[in-house]
Amino acid sequence: MIEQYLPAIAMILAGVGFGIVSVKAHEWLGPHRMTAQKLTTYESGMEPVSSAHERFSVKFYLVAMLFILFDIEIIFMYPWAVSFRALGNFALGAMLLFIVTLFVGYVYIVKKGALKWD
Amino acid sequence: MELIDVIVLVVKILIVLHIFLIGAAYVVLLERKVSAWIQDRVGPNRVGWRGSLQSFADVLKLVLKEDIVPGHANKFFHFLAPVISIAIAISVWAVIPFCSPFTVFGVEIQPTIAPNLNIGILLLLALSSLGVYGITLAGWASNNKYSLLGGLRSSAQMISYELSMGLSLIGMMLVMGSVNITTIVAQQGGYWFGWLPKWNIFVQPVGFLIFLVAAFAETNRAPFDLAEAEPELVGGFHTEYTGLKFGLFFLAEYGNVILMSALMTTLFFGGYHLPWVEDLPFFKDHTGLLALAQFGALFVKALFWIFFFVWVRWSIPRFRYDQLMNLGWRVMFPLALLNTVITAIVLAAMKSS
Numbered sequence: 427m428i429e430q431y432l433p434a435i436a437m438i439l440a441g442v443g444f445g446i447v448s449v450k451a452h453e454w455l456g457p458h459r460m461t462a463q464k465l466t467t468y469e470s471g472m473e474p475v476s477s478a479h480e481r482f483s484v485k486f487y488l489v490a491m492l493f494i495l496f497d498i499e500i501i502f503m504y505p506w507a508v509s510f511r512a513l514g515n516f517a518l519g520a521m522l523l524f525i526v527t528l529f530v531g532y533v534y535i536v537k538k539g540a541l542k543w544d
Numbered sequence: 545m546e547l548i549d550v551i552v553l554v555v556k557i558l559i560v561l562h563i564f565l566i567g568a569a570y571v572v573l574l575e576r577k578v579s580a581w582i583q584d585r586v587g588p589n590r591v592g593w594r595g596s597l598q599s600f601a602d603v604l605k606l607v608l609k610e611d612i613v614p615g616h617a618n619k620f621f622h623f624l625a626p627v628i629s630i631a632i633a634i635s636v637w638a639v640i641p642f643c644s645p646f647t648v649f650g651v652e653i654q655p656t657i658a659p660n661l662n663i664g665i666l667l668l669l670a671l672s673s674l675g676v677y678g679i680t681l682a683g684w685a686s687n688n689k690y691s692l693l694g695g696l697r698s699s700a701q702m703i704s705y706e707l708s709m710g711l712s713l714i715g716m717m718l719v720m721g722s723v724n725i726t727t728i729v730a731q732q733g734g735y736w737f738g739w740l741p742k743w744n745i746f747v748q749p750v751g752f753l754i755f756l757v758a759a760f761a762e763t764n765r766a767p768f769d770l771a772e773a774e775p776e777l778v779g780g781f782h783t784e785y786t787g788l789k790f791g792l793f794f795l796a797e798y799g800n801v802i803l804m805s806a807l808m809t810t811l812f813f814g815g816y817h818l819p820w821v822e823d824l825p826f827f828k829d830h831t832g833l834l835a836l837a838q839f840g841a842l843f844v845k846a847l848f849w850i851f852f853f854v855w856v857r858w859s860i861p862r863f864r865y866d867q868l869m870n871l872g873w874r875v876m877f878p879l880a881l882l883n884t885v886i887t888a889i890v891l892a893a894m895k896s897s
Contacts (some may be wrong), residue, residue: 433553433669435640440557441634445627445792452788456610464613467688468783477616478689479879484694489869493703496877502708503884504666507717510891518892525885531878541873543866 488540499528548651556657557738560637561892569599575798575854582858602791603800609787614686617784621685626785626792629678631797639664640806641726643838646831654742655835656726665724667809669686669710672762676702677801679764679771679781682793685818686784697865698764698771704872705761705768711880712754715887716744716811729815741819745812750883752812754876759804761872763797770865805849811843816842 467474506513506521536539573588573595580587588595613622638657646752654660663669670705676699677845684693720728734742744750761768782793809815816838827834 428661430658430660432841433556434635434661436553437557437560438631438635438671440561442627444561444634448788448792448878449623449627452607452609453611455607459610459614463609463756464612466623467614468778469689470778475661477656478687478692480806482692482696484698489700489704493707495894496707497703497710500714503693503711503714503885504717504723507714507884508721508723510718510888511895513720515892518888521888522589522885524883529878529881536874541869543869 431477451483485543492535492540496532551807552651552653553657553658553711553877556655560657561634564634564802565795566575566801568795569603570851571798571802572599572794574850578851578854580822582855586703592761601814605642606788606791611789612784612786613667614688614784614816618685618687621681624782625682625685628681629675629796630669630677630792631800631805632795636668636803638790639725639811641670641729641815642805642842643835644831646835654726655839656879659726660724662722662724663810665713665723668725669706669713672704672800673703675762675796678793678796681782682785686781688784690777690779690782690783692781694771698781699866701761701768701770701872702764705758705867705876706878708754708872708876709758711884712751712758713811714781714880714884715748715751716725718884718887718891719744719747727811729817732814735819739820741814741817743812743814748812748883748887750879751887752808752882754880755812756808757871757876759808760853760856761868763800763853764815765797765801765806765853768856768859768865768868769862770868790791798808801853802846803851805846805853813845817877818819 467478469475502524503521506517512516565601576598577587577595579585588598612617612825623698641659641662643655645652647653651808660668679702680695680699683691683693683698685690717723717726722728728744732742732744736742736746740746760766764771771777773781777783782790786794818837818841822834822838829838845882
């Protein structure tokens with residue numbers, strides 16, 4: 427069972443290893459002549475004003491939350507799609523009911539203006 | 545696992561890594577040459593024959609540049625972000641089949657790194673959604689306003705289009721009845737009416753169109769490259785990255801372009817199948833030659849989509865951010881849902897009739 431996952435895990439490790447080795451090699455090979463000016467934050471030649479870790483638009487949080495909701499709903503459809511032939515028409519009806527419910531929620535979000543960017 | 549399996553696995557990983565790196569280098573060159581051609585310029589032509597070694601010279605230059613980490617940046621996440629990006633871009637290649645199985649020195653080779661993985665597409669979607677972390681962390685850890693804005697924009701964009709991407713594949717799964725990519729490609733080998741290849745594009749054109757648009761958004765390519773819109777955000781999430789750390793983001797972007805092209809070919813255009821030609825009796829006894837021909841077919845089909853990515857980038861202007869989000873949520877998402885419903889109903893009707 428676990429055997430089929432081992433090659434994929436090996437590939438992930440190869441990717442992480444490649445990333446770490448190349449970044450470390452770059453840190454080691456490049457010159458090291460730090461000055462105070464190089465360490466400042468880039469702000470198009472102006473003196474940097476305050477930190478960048480400030481409040482940002484609430485829209486981004488909204489999109490992230492909606493994404494999690496809808497993505498989980500979509501994950502429910504994958505097992506149904508794979509065994510569609512075996513499940514028959516009852517499962518089709520149940521999934522249509524589910525999609526209609528999902529779509530009503532989607533229409534509610536759109537009408538509320540949660541997806542409006544201006 | 546026996547020793548021979550381990551050796552075969554290591555060799556396969558090394559080969560795929562080289563395909564990835566050399567492929568990305570030449571796709572960068574292709575992009576520069578094609579953009580020069582579209583804009584009536586010459587393009588890189590100094591390093592090697594007609595600039596053929598330009599990308600390698602660029603990599604050498606990037607490696608030898610100074611590594612600057614801004615004083616206010618979060619050092620650990622600043623280091624981690626490019627590593628995540630490149631690790632994801634490499635590891636998704638584990639599920640792509642390159643040709644049909646063949647035999648070398650009496651060992652049967654499955655030309656996929658993880659051949660029997662029955663969660664193929666799920667692993668692919670899961671890994672590629674982790675790619676958001678690389679870009680968001682890069683934007684946040686740099687502690688730079690341009691980077692933060694680029695990272696935020698890009699994360700919102702990528703997760704929005706991921707919904708449509710996930711949904712657009714459900715119609716294809718309904719037809720195929722599997723998420724194992726090897727099986728999906730194998731099922732596309734036959735013919736309808738005896739001559740039309742059984743490619744998914746003919747049964748799922750809308751699904752493919754949604755997947756294509758989502759692929760552009762997922763790879764942060766023009767016309768959806770809001771994350772690095774250079775007139776407004778300097779460089780976006782990689783403003784504070786120098787040398788090879790920037791190079792890794794760049795490599796990951798082009799790696800993802802190649803991956804998406806290979807994926808579109810694999811899922812919708814018959815993958816490595818070479819219609820009509822591969823059924824010739826000659827290939828029955830020469831599985832090695834067949835594998836080579838099929839790899840060539842995959843390469844040519846993917847190359848067309850890579851060219852398409854470049855072509856679109858240099859032809860179409862950038863979207864505005866509200867247009868981008870509207871397209872993702874109000875057009876693509878309902879359309880993908882409708883595609884799923886219609887596919888399911890048609891399949892059920894065909895089964896009962």
